[in-house]
Amino acid sequence: MADQTYRNIIIVGASTAGHTLANDLVPILPEGYRILLIDALEYSYFPQASLRAAIVPGWEEKIVLPLKTSTCFPQGTNHRVIAPTRVTQLKKNSVVLEKPFEGSTEVPFFKAVIATGATQPSPMRPSLNWTSQQEYMKALRKSQEEIKKCESLVIIGGGTVGVEFAGEVRASYPDKPITIIHNRSTLLTPLTEPRPSGGLDEKIPESWTSPPINLKLANTVASMAKSQKVNLILNDKAIIPQRKPNDDGIEIRTIDGYEWDGSFGLQPALCNICTENREIVKGDYVFLSIGNKPNSGLIVNSDGNAVEKSTGLIRVDQRLKIKASILSDANYYAIGDVSNAPGMKIAYLALIQAKSAATNIVNEINHTPLAAYNPGMFGGLFVAFGPDMGAGYVTIPYLGTWALGSGIVRTAKGKKLLLDKWGPFRKGEERVNILI
Numbered sequence: 001m002a003d004q005t006y007r008n009i010i011i012v013g014a015s016t017a018g019h020t021l022a023n024d025l026v027p028i029l030p031e032g033y034r035i036l037l038i039d040a041l042e043y044s045y046f047p048q049a050s051l052r053a054a055i056v057p058g059w060e061e062k063i064v065l066p067l068k069t070s071t072c073f074p075q076g077t078n079h080r081v082i083a084p085t086r087v088t089q090l091k092k093n094s095v096v097l098e099k100p101f102e103g104s105t106e107v108p109f110f111k112a113v114i115a116t117g118a119t120q121p122s123p124m125r126p127s128l129n130w131t132s133q134q135e136y137m138k139a140l141r142k143s144q145e146e147i148k149k150c151e152s153l154v155i156i157g158g159g160t161v162g163v164e165f166a167g168e169v170r171a172s173y174p175d176k177p178i179t180i181i182h183n184r185s186t187l188l189t190p191l192t193e194p195r196p197s198g199g200l201d202e203k204i205p206e207s208w209t210s211p212p213i214n215l216k217l218a219n220t221v222a223s224m225a226k227s228q229k230v231n232l233i234l235n236d237k238a239i240i241p242q243r244k245p246n247d248d249g250i251e252i253r254t255i256d257g258y259e260w261d262g263s264f265g266l267q268p269a270l271c272n273i274c275t276e277n278r279e280i281v282k283g284d285y286v287f288l289s290i291g292n293k294p295n296s297g298l299i300v301n302s303d304g305n306a307v308e309k310s311t312g313l314i315r316v317d318q319r320l321k322i323k324a325s326i327l328s329d330a331n332y333y334a335i336g337d338v339s340n341a342p343g344m345k346i347a348y349l350a351l352i353q354a355k356s357a358a359t360n361i362v363n364e365i366n367h368t369p370l371a372a373y374n375p376g377m378f379g380g381l382f383v384a385f386g387p388d389m390g391a392g393y394v395t396i397p398y399l400g401t402w403a404l405g406s407g408i409v410r411t412a413k414g415k416k417l418l419l420d421k422w423g424p425f426r427k428g429e430e431r432v433n434i435l436i
């Protein structure tokens with residue numbers, strides 16, 4: 001077992017949720033406790049700007065930063081960053097690491113917080129196997145080359161990520177044909193079905209993971225995309241062929257060109273991408289954007305009941321503690337994209353959950369009652385369409401919902417893609433430069 005002098009607060013995942021929690025805990029944690037901030041990668045990355053980094057040369061350097069004790073914690077600290085190291089197993093009072101820390105791969109804790117987020121294909125998020133930042137940067141540079149080279153792009157899924165990707169491509173390549181195939185009557189995921197009324201016979205989702213998006217915003221975004229020559233195929237789904245394991249590199253020719261083999265990224269030539277409504281779109285770059293997958297495998301292996309079957313999200317109670325049956329439910333919290341706390345999976349809510357968990361961990365130390373998580377009444381969404389265009393809305397308590405145009409979205413998000421908010425995360429003795 002590792003050094004037992006301290007009572008450890010283990011945080012698994014050092015991205016938005018985990019890193020914010022560490023920052024919030026540092027000033028309020030009593031003596032004798034220390035934070036162990038663990039990540040599978042040796043660097044931090046910033047998903048909010050990853051789409052531009054996949055297209056615009058130079059941006060790949062802006063979205064990765066070193067992740068070390070000296071960049072995260074103040075001088076003379078007892079807190080530690082352990083990276084790159086994957087947590088491989090959860091036990092009631094300890095976690096198991098893939099590499100030893102202080103002479104052991106098993107590290108005991110007072111409380112542990114799972115903040116392992118979600119997985120999405122690169123370029124949106126790096127593979128957890130790309131432990132060095134050079135590997136992710138290399139993948140982003142490859143993506144920049146491929147998008148430059150392709151003749152015609154097909155985006156499967158017109159949610160916020162698909163739309164923002166289209167906007168980034170259009171800003172760099174004004175004439176490349178772009179098509180979005182989306183299974184709704186307009187872009188994004190607006191409320192097109194009736195809201196659950198709470199009737200006795202009605203099945204209410206356990207967690208409302210993707211609350212509907214303001215319909216007016218969805219229509220504004222669809223008009224904006226059309227005005228920028230983005231072809232929209234709505235109320236339809238692309239048919240994604242299942243790839244056989246030994247398919248790699250084999251080109252299947254048909255009389256009318258190449259048949260799409262279901263792979264993503266740059267294709268060997270223009271392919272036919274078919275939809276359920278029998279539309280055929282020609283493209284030689286396919287971008288898949290149909291949501292993210294909670295990174296909850298770690299907890300599934302230790303306590304399958306702690307994960308929702310339908311969504312893969314970790315089940316938490318009102319205090320953000322994991323509802324566990326095998327693992328002790330007194331010891332673990334889950335926050336950020338991996339938790340089933342209701343609401344969108346966005347950085348803003350990950351920050352609020354981190355603050356709530358920090359308060360409750362210190363309440364537990366002080367033997368004071370725990371507080372229920374409260375996401376607050378502020379709501380809103382900003383959808384950037386490249387650096388200069390976009391649309392959004394904010395809902396302010398008692399004042400109502402306000403639509404926002406390109407000017408505000410450009411200033412608040414589009415130009416810098418929130419990179420200026422990422423820098424202040426690092427509160428370590430070693431200063432790191434954010435290239436904005």
Ligand SMILES: Cc1cc2nc3c(=O)[nH]c(=O)nc-3n(C[C@H](O)[C@H](O)[C@H](O)COP(=O)(O)OP(=O)(O)OC[C@H]3O[C@@H](n4cnc5c(N)ncnc54)[C@H](O)[C@@H]3O)c2cc1C
Nearest residue numbers: 013015016017039040086087116117118336337346347348
């Ligand atoms: C393209 C894109 C655009 C977005 N735009 C916006 C936006 O404009 N505004 C907004 O608010 N949100 C946006 N989001 C969402 C936002 O990025 C996420 O909500 C946020 O990153 C969630 O943070 P997290 O810490 O929960 O998870 P993640 O950011 O997914 O981080 C999880 C961390 O856990 C680590 N990890 C995983 N498994 C292990 C393990 N076993 N052991 C150790 N470490 C592990 C990973 O390496 C990673 O560092 C966007 C997301 C994407 C992909």
